[in-house]
Amino acid sequence: MYDLIIIGASAAGISASIYAARRRLNFKIITADIGGEVATSGEIENWPGVIHTNGIDLADQFRKHAEANKVVIESDKWVGDIKPARPAGGKEGNIFVVSGKNSGGSVFEEKAKTVLVATGVHPRQLTIPGEKEFKNKGVSYCTVCDGPLFGGQAVAVVGGGNSALESAIMLADIASCVYVINKNAYFKGEKVLIDKVSKNSKVEIIYEAKTQNILGDNFVNALEYQDKSDQMHKLNVKGIFVHIGQIPNSGFIPGIELDEVKQIKVNMRGETNMPGLYAAGDVTNIPYKQIVIAAGQGVAALLSVVDYLNRNH
């Protein structure tokens, strides 16, 4: 049986794994992918010690750093359930059964004394007509992945935070023009990004606009939005990049306490309501979704795991 299973291999999970290796815990990482949303996040200029990098390179460095510490990373595995094998409150401490599916569909099951959930988030969808139908046919949730396909064409970005601003900046270098559709009257992101977007002559910002419809034939050719006086407008665009926030990957743990937006509730030690089960990174209710915060939180949770193992096992 493992001392610990870490689920997820991005900033929180990898940072925790480096500390776990140095504490000589018997543990492994089980994960769908390596790098998670970091890998798809484009240019990165706020990770201390590295002035400029990008999501792919940072995710690669994460993997290499874990491997240098002989961390076992089992990827292409989707955890579907975590269950305590013994009732809580007993003298011996919990044991958890972690189960799920491998990429081929076969099932796996592992046991551990503790679990650290660092499963991150996935992009929120607009849930409007045409969105599903035109996914990968003009509608994308990853500008870094799919943006380069829209060279010289008109595109739209939907959203009002850092991800939307970064998307618009990247697309302005590729597309012929970029409409940014923001449902609010202001942007929520960093001032440095807002300035870059506002000053870019290829970008047109449309405030207080609700995206209502995505239209096309085989591929997207237009987007309809409603302005603040309820007037409908049509933009002829070939690409629509949706960056309207994230949804926590938290729906697979029966009995775990979530907040109103489905984030796992943790305290400052990374403890959840289930003794022995910890969480860290963007999947939790800790404010500010940043790589550096997720990394630090992963380490705090790991050190709490060590304390817990010393006390309970």
Add this chain to the structure above:
Amino acid sequence: MIVKIYTTPTCAYCHAEKEFFKENNIAFQERDVFADAAARQEMIDKTGQLGVPVTDIDGKIVVGFDKSKIKELLGLK
């Protein structure tokens, strides 16, 4: 066996798939759909969609880095 992968330079899954090919000593041709308009059109003709990566293994098409499907087509365990 001819393996082609349609990529963009910034796509993390494309990168992961190329790493996977290298680890398994699979020779592949890369078609950058950002730099090469003909490659872009070829990918659209083959798949009717705009997501990358797209993999063509002897004419069999996989959209996205679906490792188990790619392994199966390559005859890897």
